[in-house]
Every structure is written in C-alpha cells, then in structure tokens.
Amino acid sequence: MLSAYRPRALVHAAARLSVRAASSSSGPSTKYTAVTHPEDAESLPPTLHRQITRLESCTANTYARPPLIFTSGRGSHLYTAHPSREYLDFSAGIAVNALGHSDTGFIAVMADQVGSLAHASNVYWNEWVGELASLLVGLTRREGGLGYAPDPEYKFFARDSAGHLFTRTYMEPDPAALPAPAPAGAKVFLSNSGTEANEGALKFARKYGKEQWAKRTGRPWEESTKTRFLCFEHAFHGRSMGALSATPNAKYQKPFTPLIPGFDVGKLNDMAAVEMITEDHCGVIVEPIQGEGGIFECDVAWLEAIRKRCDEVGAVLIYDEIQCGLYRTGTLWAHSQYPVSAHPDIVTMAKALGNGYPIGGILVKEHIAETVTVGSHGTTFGGNVLAARLAHYVLTRLSAPSFLDHLALVTSSLSARLAPLPSYFPKIVSGIRGRGAIRGVAFHTPEDAGKLLKMARERGVLFLTAGKDVVRFVPSLNIGLKDVEHAMDVLESCLVLMQDGQA
Numbered sequence: 001m002l003s004a005y006r007p008r009a010l011v012h013a014a015a016r017l018s019v020r021a022a023s024s025s026s027g028p029s030t031k032y033t034a035v036t037h038p039e040d041a042e043s044l045p046p047t048l049h050r051q052i053t054r055l056e057s058c059t060a061n062t063y064a065r066p067p068l069i070f071t072s073g074r075g076s077h078l079y080t081a082h083p084s085r086e087y088l089d090f091s092a093g094i095a096v097n098a099l100g101h102s103d104t105g106f107i108a109v110m111a112d113q114v115g116s117l118a119h120a121s122n123v124y125w126n127e128w129v130g131e132l133a134s135l136l137v138g139l140t141r142r143e144g145g146l147g148y149a150p151d152p153e154y155k156f157f158a159r160d161s162a163g164h165l166f167t168r169t170y171m172e173p174d175p176a177a178l179p180a181p182a183p184a185g186a187k188v189f190l191s192n193s194g195t196e197a198n199e200g201a202l203k204f205a206r207k208y209g210k211e212q213w214a215k216r217t218g219r220p221w222e223e224s225t226k227t228r229f230l231c232f233e234h235a236f237h238g239r240s241m242g243a244l245s246a247t248p249n250a251k252y253q254k255p256f257t258p259l260i261p262g263f264d265v266g267k268l269n270d271m272a273a274v275e276m277i278t279e280d281h282c283g284v285i286v287e288p289i290q291g292e293g294g295i296f297e298c299d300v301a302w303l304e305a306i307r308k309r310c311d312e313v314g315a316v317l318i319y320d321e322i323q324c325g326l327y328r329t330g331t332l333w334a335h336s337q338y339p340v341s342a343h344p345d346i347v348t349m350a351k352a353l354g355n356g357y358p359i360g361g362i363l364v365k366e367h368i369a370e371t372v373t374v375g376s377h378g379t380t381f382g383g384n385v386l387a388a389r390l391a392h393y394v395l396t397r398l399s400a401p402s403f404l405d406h407l408a409l410v411t412s413s414l415s416a417r418l419a420p421l422p423s424y425f426p427k428i429v430s431g432i433r434g435r436g437a438i439r440g441v442a443f444h445t446p447e448d449a450g451k452l453l454k455m456a457r458e459r460g461v462l463f464l465t466a467g468k469d470v471v472r473f474v475p476s477l478n479i480g481l482k483d484v485e486h487a488m489d490v491l492e493s494c495l496v497l498m499q500d501g502q503a
C-alpha cells in the first residue's frame with residue numbers, strides 16, 4: 001500500500017505514456033551491432049599497455065579493470081586520451097555522479113570553498129556541517145521519511161535553498177526572520193563513505209539497545225544481551241568488519257572470518273524473517289532496494305511487518321539508502337514513497353551526496369541520536385567544511401522542482417524502453433527490476449550479464465552488473481533523454497546479437 005503522497009516521479013503519468021507509445025512499437029534497435037570501441041591488444045596503443053603494466057605493478061590487485069584510463073568527463077560522458085574515445089557513462093561512478101561529470105556549479109563551489117577553508121577538523125564548528133544537517137532534516141520532514149509523513153508546508157531555514165553559488169560573503173539573514181529553534185526530530189552525523197555510515201549506524205543501534213535494556217531491566221548496560229542484528233540475503237552494506245558482517249555474501253566474507261558475532265541472516269520479503277527479530281536484537285539493517293545484490297525491492301507490507309516487530313522488541317530499524325536514496329527513485333528517500341508504518345529509525349546515505357567528493361551520512365531519529373554522546377563516535381574528515389558544503393550544494397540542486405521534473409521524464413523514458421525487453425528477448429532476459437533511476441535487466445544465464453557489460457563497453461556505453469545475473473543502470477540523475485535512448489539502443493543491439501548467437 002502506497003501513501004497518499006504522490007512523489008513527483010509518479011506525477012508524470014501522461015508524459016510516461018506518450019514516451020512508451022513512441023518507443024515500444026518498432027521492435028528492438030539494431031543500430032549499434034558493430035564494435036566501435038575495441039579492447040583487443042591490437043586495437044589499443046602499445047603505450048597504453050605499457051602504462052597499465054607499470055601501474056599494475058604497484059597497485060593493489062582488488063579490481064579486474066578493462067584497459068581504459070579515463071582522463072576527463074563532461075555530463076554523462078567520459079573520455080580516454082589514448083586512444084581518443086568518448087563513452088556514455090550509464091553507471092555514474094556506481095550511482096555517485098548524480099549531477100554528471102564536471103558540473104560547472106559544483107566546480108565553482110569547490111573552488112570557492114577550497115580557496116577559503118578546506119578542513120579545520122570536527123573539534124570546531126564549521127560554516128556548512130550544520131547547514132547540510134539542517135537541509136537533510138528539513139527535506140526529510142517536507143518530503144516524508146524517518147517516521148514523518150510528507151508535509152509540503154514544512155518550513156525550515158536553508159541557506160540559499162535556490163541552489164545558487166554560495167559565496168564566502170554570505171550574510172546572516174535577520175535573526176528575527178528565522179523560525180524559533182525547535183526540535184527538528186532528527187539529527188545527522190557525517191562520515192566519509194557509505195561503509196562508515198553503516199558502521200556508525202550499527203554502533204548507534206548497539207549503544208541505544210544496551211541503554212534501553214539497562215533502563216528496562218535495572219541492570220548495568222555492560223551485561224546487556226541486546227546486541228544482535230538481523231540483516232538479509234543479497235545485502236551489501238560495505239567492507240569494514242561491522243558492515244561486512246551485515247553483508248552475507250561468501251565471496252566478500254569468507255576470506256576475513258571470524259567476523260563480528262551476533263549477525264543473523266533472513267530472507268528478503270519473507271515473513272518468517274520477521275519472526276527472527278527477538279528481544280536480543282538491537283538492530284535490523286536493510287536496503288529498501290538492494291543495489292549490489294541484484295536490484296531486489298522490499299515489499300512495503302513486509303517492511304511494515306518488520307517495523308512493527310522492531311517496535312515490539314525495541315530494535316532500531318536501519319534503512320541503507322546509500323545506493324537507492326537521494327532522489328534516485330524520484331523522492332528524497334526510496335522510503336519517502338512508503339506509509340509511515342514502513343519507515344525506519346535511521347537512514348544511511350553516501351554516493352550521490354557528494355557527486356564524487358567522498359561523504360556519507362547517518363540520519364537518526366532524535367531520541368536515538370541523544371544516546372550518541374560526546375566522544376562516543378567521531379571522525380577526522382567526515383563532515384569537514386569542503387565535503388559538507390559540496391553535499392549541501394548537490395542536495396539543493398537535486399531537490400529543485402525543475403530537476404525532479406527532468407528526472408521524472410528521463411526515468412519514464414528508461415522504463416518505457418526496458419519494459420518490452422523480456423518479450424523481445426524471452427530466451428535471454430528473465431525480467432526487469434527496480435524503479436526510477438535504479439534499474440536492472442535480469443538474465444536467465446548468469447554469465448550473460450558480464451558478457452553484455454563487455455559488449456556494451458565495446459560499443460561505447462558503460463553499464464554495471466549487480467548480483468549474479470543482472471546488468472544494472474544507475475545513470476546520472478540529470479542525464480539527457482537522448483543519452484537514455486542511445487544507451488537503450490546499444491543495450492538492445494547487444495541483446496539482438498546475443499539472441500542471434502553472434503556473441
């Protein structure tokens with residue numbers, strides 16, 4: 001059951017229908033069957049191979065990279081210098097470059113901030129950390145999330161919410177014009193990455209759980225048994241020991257055992273998992289739309305049941321919206337589209353927040369944030385003035401109505417092009433997953449996903465894989481309609497070749 005609130009991405013049904021009608025009648029594209037960006041040794045300059053061999057000799061071997069060195073980017077396009085090539089980036093640096101590459105506003109804000117102050121540590125206030133927190137909380141209250149129903153009238157003070165270049169000569173407005181400080185209902189802790197945001201969220205839940213247990217039992221918190229977590233199959237929460245313990249994938253976990261004890265693993269959308277949450281659980285962590293694991297969406301009714309059970313046993317519900325949040329589904333949070341009865345206590349974010357500048361964040365209900373006292377958590381870089389100001393700028397741009405109108409249009413076009421693929425290619429494509437600008441094409445044969453990724457790259461388009469058998473699309477949120485059409489033409493051309501046994 002969806003809430004009565006209609007997110008902007010859902011408002012443009014008429015536009016969506018006309019896009020669908022225009023594109024689905026003509027059958028799959030065969031425009032891009034020829035290889036244009038070959039990767040075989042003979043097609044690439046010998047100097048490139050020598051350069052990569054030299055770099056490989058001293059770089060940790062954690063990625064199987066294709067023989068490409070990107071030297072610049074603009075919008076949704078990336079460029080290599082040797083050979084001189086252009087690629088359409090339909091992956092946005094793994095759901096990061098929401099504003100695309102080399103956005104002029106982003107560059108100007110970065111230059112301005114670096115020219116005044118880049119870092120002075122969290123020992124002191126800086127001009128932007130609190131502004132970013134205020135914007136995150138204010139937008140959450142306005143658009144809905146973290147237990148708040150959407151309230152379009154919610155007033156909050158945001159520094160230059162029009163998204164203009166923030167200058168160093170910013171003047172404080174008349175204090176009398178500011179709303180009286182009132183509890184905002186939520187607080188923000190800023191980190192450097194998604195992994196660290198989840199790590200912090202797990203720590204917050206543990207501390208809160210122990211303290212609640214001590215209050216309830218009258219015994220010292222050190223004796224608390226309320227320390228367990230529930231996570232889910234196919235989840236990806238990061239690679240530090242805590243986040244990795246909540247990432248039940250043998251490929252990532254096995255080499256590093258023993259992990260942190262106390263993590264139980266449930267099945268996504270399985271009501272039996274709800275029963276796994278006991279009085280000993282301090283937290284449950286779940287992605288409303290799993291990204292790395294294969295673009296699996298949680299059922300809203302299942303999330304409501306998880307929420308209810310968490311309330312019964314006093315467990316903190318954490319939504320990892322690191323990949324699916326920050327407008328990727330058309331609203332601030334993926335869960336902004338759910339009823340309050342399916343909202344979490346904590347939301348973690350990263351990726352798009354910095355548009356490529358590393359930053360993560362934890363948005364926490366106020367009563368839980370109160371347990372995170374001075375000295376109980378911290379970071380050198382997280383929320384420094386440069387990161388916070390850039391994220392404030394990015395979030396201001398992403399939340400602008402005109403930006404979201406454009407996003408609704410391009411995601412409608414994407415949906416229209418993806419929808420017929422299972423019927424065009426029934427032997428290859430098993431289904432379409434996700435919503436908004438986090439989408440996947442699932443394959444019957446897992447190897448086909450990797451095969452398609454390479455074929456598309458050899459035709460100048462960058463996709464990603466997810467899980468075992470999915471090609472994933474997480475483009476920039478300001479991508480142009482033409483670029484969406486081009487990416488889908490290349491996708492279809494590759495699928496035609498695969499279907500005809502030519503790949």
Ligand SMILES: Cc1ncc(COP(=O)(O)O)c(C=O)c1O
Nearest residue numbers: 193194195236237238291322323
């Ligand atoms: C849902 C989710 N959580 C956590 C992470 C980890 O974030 P980071 O790589 O910034 O540490 C990722 C990264 O892909 C992710 O998709």
